Amino acid sequence: MKDLKLFIVSDSIGETGELVARAALAQFNIDSTEHYVERISHIATKEDIDKFISSIQDENIAVLYTFVAPELSKYIASKLDELKIPYVDIISPIIDMISQSVDEAPLEEPGRVHQLDSDYFKKIDAIEFAVRYDDGKDPSGLKHADIVLIGVSRTSKTPLSQFLAYRGYKVVNIALVPEVNLPVELFEIDSTKCIGLKIDSDVLFKIRKQRLQQLGLFENATYGQNERIVEELEYFEDTIEKIGCRTINVTNKAIEETASEIIRIMNL
Amino acid sequence: MKDLKLFIVSDSIGETGELVARAALAQFNIDSTEHYVERISHIATKEDIDKFISSIQDENIAVLYTFVAPELSKYIASKLDELKIPYVDIISPIIDMISQSVDEAPLEEPGRVHQLDSDYFKKIDAIEFAVRYDDGKDPSGLKHADIVLIGVSRTSKTPLSQFLAYRGYKVVNIALVPEVNLPVELFEIDSTKCIGLKIDSDVLFKIRKQRLQQLGLFENATYGQNERIVEELEYFEDTIEKIGCRTINVTNKAIEETASEIIRIMNL
Incomplete structure (x- = not known):
């Protein structure tokens, strides 16, 4: 089995992304020496994404991301496509589905799941x-x-x-x-x-x-x-x-x- | 805003699905009277899926599902397509990505994230x-x-x-x-x-x-x-x-x- 470095890139703290990643990783016989999960939190701009992209090394990498702003989701996807790094957008498909179902636009405010309500x-x-x-x-x-x-x-x-x-x-x-x-x-x-x-x-x-x-x-x-x-x-x-x-x-x-x-x- | 009934259908307890659903729902100004999230747990066979499908009423429904067995994911997708109910498959895209990255087949055992390790x-x-x-x-x-x-x-x-x-x-x-x-x-x-x-x-x-x-x-x-x-x-x-x-x-x-x-x- 190849070693894997899995990045969770988020506009908030990346907790949801990490939970989904752990659930998926549990479906493989990978022990802790063979994979590495790292959260990249509070990515708020295209420049933050550029910085993250330029920091990643030439290893076996995959990316999960959760951005509430569609333009950041699109931007990171295009960058990862260029580098042929596999990725999954976790939250956009669900936000889109709900938006169409309730016929209302999403708020696009990062970290709202952690709001003090x-x-x-x-x-x-x-x-x-x-x-x-x-x-x-x-x-x-x-x-x-x-x-x-x-x-x-x-x-x-x-x-x-x-x-x-x-x-x-x-x-x-x-x-x-x-x-x-x-x-x-x-x-x-x-x-x-x-x-x-x-x-x-x-x-x-x-x-x-x-x-x-x-x-x-x-x-x-x-x-x-x-x-x-x-x-x-x-x-x-x-x-x-x-x-x-x-x-x-x-x-x-x-x-x-x-x-x-x-x-x-x-x-x- | 239209009322929404969101089902989390899972081969395990549906905890991961619910967390993702809550993170997405937080992006909308929906209060608790306007939406309803229900977990449908331990769905293990096509018959279980049929039972769930026949139980849902003619309301504004959306479905999130997490199945580790690809044939169940495909089966529920085809049923929901027939009924024109929107859905998102949460876990399969990530399991597929990891599988390709580490060059190994997933175990396809439900609930492994809750294993007593x-x-x-x-x-x-x-x-x-x-x-x-x-x-x-x-x-x-x-x-x-x-x-x-x-x-x-x-x-x-x-x-x-x-x-x-x-x-x-x-x-x-x-x-x-x-x-x-x-x-x-x-x-x-x-x-x-x-x-x-x-x-x-x-x-x-x-x-x-x-x-x-x-x-x-x-x-x-x-x-x-x-x-x-x-x-x-x-x-x-x-x-x-x-x-x-x-x-x-x-x-x-x-x-x-x-x-x-x-x-x-x-x-x-």
Whole structure:
């Protein structure tokens, strides 16, 4: 396989372009020594494009670009054509399609996706909320939450809360430990806001064993023992029944996937 | 403006498609009553596509799709052509370009971008790390951090830590309060890992005023007073000088933007 240098050229920070690039790169068995992704941000003029073009070396190069101004898209395409460098225009075809569908001209303002609007502040508030109420530290968050995640240790409660917060939802997560009393608020709130994170015991056993090794702790700590895991999962089932809420199986599932499924089954 | 219904059809969860759609939609003055974005996930066969096609109603519709299998991309395109529904294929042009550039066939496995590989676990670890060491709760995180953010209250330390964690960096954030002693570890670690979050006092004044209103607290609380803010910002400048680290101005900047800039100036 040939080494590849992939440039993301953008009139804003190039975040959308990089996400699309990573999704496409994931379809190849390329390891990190064989490719290199570089963002070229805040390219605002033809001169900026010229500077970028003259900086690229004689390597195996490909370019993805996102410009909201059509003249910059056309200009970089013509320059890359001259040099026979392959490229894909990520955003123009979609902006054109929407423009025709809604019968209105696009605004052509770079970085509008990062504008400080109400959606943005909602997301930021949700991220702060999920950090503040992580691990059931303060049950007062329960009544303000959109989603309450309930699970034993190592069922990805914390990262899942953050992924959901990114989508604008206020999340509280509650760690289930048989010896620790649950907050009374958990049984008072609307149970449709709650969701239990199920996990297969053998997978949880492996995850906890790894976790103990990572922390440099004894492998025979109670936390990693099979009987303890079975006990905790039984306690989980009892609690979920008491609350009367739905569950989702997180075993071997990517957190993005679980987050999407939660939003779907909760009809959010 | 015409109302628009935009479908994201994907062989995986459709996250990449939705992000691109949101970036394009941001270029129009459409409010949330005028458009509707729906993900159609896990479309794996031609029959799934037929089912989707027969479910769509006679409205103003546009489709974005991401299929890693070329025959599904071709199939949905032909169906949408028949119905004269506009569409954009997001991922195939990029996969084709990379395939030609690296001279290798793509794997055509849906959802590989969400695979549970080392990058994925690095990101998850970083998210948990940032939650655990948020707000300087435990200075023991400082020596393990890739980035240490330092700032007064309301300089977006918490969400910024999470955005950087999403990119795989371990972040500790330290809240500066003149009355609270800083952890000694902060002066022992490599100062190039540290970065101070600067903010203009008048903007901080407005943000804190809003914050107090949001919390239903008195507007004349010390926290929101101009003299207090000036005092805190002076303490910030003194501390940054003592540590000897760089700063970044976060005033009116989107957090994605600040995160990108930090990664750039720290050469990460």
